[in-house]
Each structure stands twice: as structure tokens, then as C-alpha cells.
Amino acid sequence: MSLVSKTYGKGKVRVMRVHRDGERHEVRDLSVQAMVTGDFGRAFTDADNSTSLCTDTVKNIVNIVARENMTLQNEPFCKAVAEKLLGAYPQVESATVTAHETKWVRLAFGGTPHPHSFVLDSNGRPYAKVVATRDAVSTLSGVSGFSFLKSTQSGWSNFHKDGFTTLAETDDRIAATAMEASWHWNAEPADYEAANAKILSTMIEVFATTYSYSVQDSLYRMGTAALEAVPEIEDVSMACPNKHYIPLNLKAFGLENNNQVFVATDEPHGQIECTVGRG
Structure with a gap:
């Protein structure tokens, strides 16, 4: 053979x-x-x-x-x-x-490209859900798999530590996720598509342009901003798995890695979920 x-x-x-x-x-x-x-x-x-x-x-x-x-x-x-x-x-x-x-596409706000925040090309799948009975109609809108990241201005520190904790603190990391988000309507907007776009753009601008002390911190502020921007929604629910980018240790090859080269991994991932409402 x-x-x-x-x-x-x-x-x-x-x-x-x-x-x-x-x-x-x-x-x-x-x-x-x-x-x-x-x-x-x-x-x-x-x-x-x-x-x-x-x-x-x-x-x-x-x-x-x-x-x-x-x-x-x-x-x-x-x-x-x-x-x-x-x-x-x-x-x-x-x-x-x-x-x-x-492919990550640079975000822009007010016509100005943002220096370190991006969304995934061909991004997200908008959806709508209506539950109707003879007495009431409940309408929900949302987006599935909307991916975005920023390459700095994110940290995770001052967390609880014990004998099982191995993760080091950081004040400069890549923050990335593929968000599942939805919102219930308490009134019909003049234009659903325009209102949905405003909700999403408002949340992404908060994420991109403010320092993130944690995914939890960002999500709450994103949801609060969306409720303030569009009064016709009652609440906003978000589920965000961390898409981890881990800095590579290149010292064995005589190379420094100052948050420049990363390995991507999404298994296992942190899963952060919350609902922000008007109540």
C-alpha cells in the first residue's frame, strides 16, 4: 500500500x-x-x-x-x-x-466616525411578535444576533474574589457581544421602523461612547437611554453573551503584546441578561 x-x-x-x-x-x-x-x-x-x-x-x-x-x-x-x-x-x-x-464596520455618530467602536457587517435580524386575545393585543419588537464591539474603554474590576477566583482585573479590554434585545410597546408609534431604529441607535451610542465598567453597567444605561428616547415603549430586555477576545502571551517569542493581538473564543461565555422598565 x-x-x-x-x-x-x-x-x-x-x-x-x-x-x-x-x-x-x-x-x-x-x-x-x-x-x-x-x-x-x-x-x-x-x-x-x-x-x-x-x-x-x-x-x-x-x-x-x-x-x-x-x-x-x-x-x-x-x-x-x-x-x-x-x-x-x-x-x-x-x-x-x-x-x-x-468584517467589523466602524460606527459613526453625528456624521463623525468613532475611533474604536464597530458593528458586524450585515448585522442583526429585526423581528416582531404580537400576542392577541379577544380582550387585548400585546406587541413586541426586537433584534436578534446584533453584534458590536469596542476595542477599548471597557473594564472588569473590583469584583468579588475568593479561593475559586482566577480572573485578573482589567481596565482596558475588548468588549464584544451578539445581543438579543426586545421591547414591549405601550402605545403605537407613528412609524415602527423609525422608532425601532432610534431605539437601537440610542443603545449602541451609549455603549460606544461611554466607559463600560461591566457589561451589566452598559446594559442598564443602554436600556434607560432607549426608554428616554422612545416614550411608546414600556420596557427593554437584553441578553448579551460575551464574545471574548483574550490577549495572547507572546513573550516566549520575544514579542510584547500591548493589547494588540487576541484570540477569539465564545465558548464558554459570560451570559448577561436584564430588563429595564419604567416601573
């Missing part, structure tokens, strides 16, 4: 680069697959791993290239990863690097 083909590598290497140009940040969120071919056949046929590099090493190469190339667009970034693999390992004959981007 012969080994007809062989390749291996690392898939779904999530890497977020935050390029800080003063107050203005640029974010690039990629999911990378890096595959190599070469002199690795004996690992398949003879249980001989002596020429094989670890898939974890391939992941490290992706992260190192990310830190060394903060502003590269997707195509030259993939090329840089491939060239790094070919240059570092003579047993590698070819490298195939694929990167899918999660």
Missing part, C-alpha cells in the same frame, strides 16, 4: 489584530487555516514524527506573523504566514494559508 497524498496543519486559528494609531483603532478579525505538505510521510506510515512540526507550532506562527504585521490586508497576511513556514522549516514543500475575515 502507498500513501497517495498527505497534508496537515491548524484550522480555525482565531486571531484579532488591533492596530492603535493614537485614539483611532483598526481591527482585523480572522479565522485562519494553515496547511503544509512536505517530508512528513513517515509520520503516517512508520510512526516516525522526527520531521513533523506540531500543529500548535503552526498556530504560533500565525500569531507571531499577526504581531509582526499589524496592518497587513488579508492576502499579504496569508502570504506572510506561508513564507514564514517555508522559511523556517526546510522539510515544508508547500504551505496553503486561508483566512476568513469577520
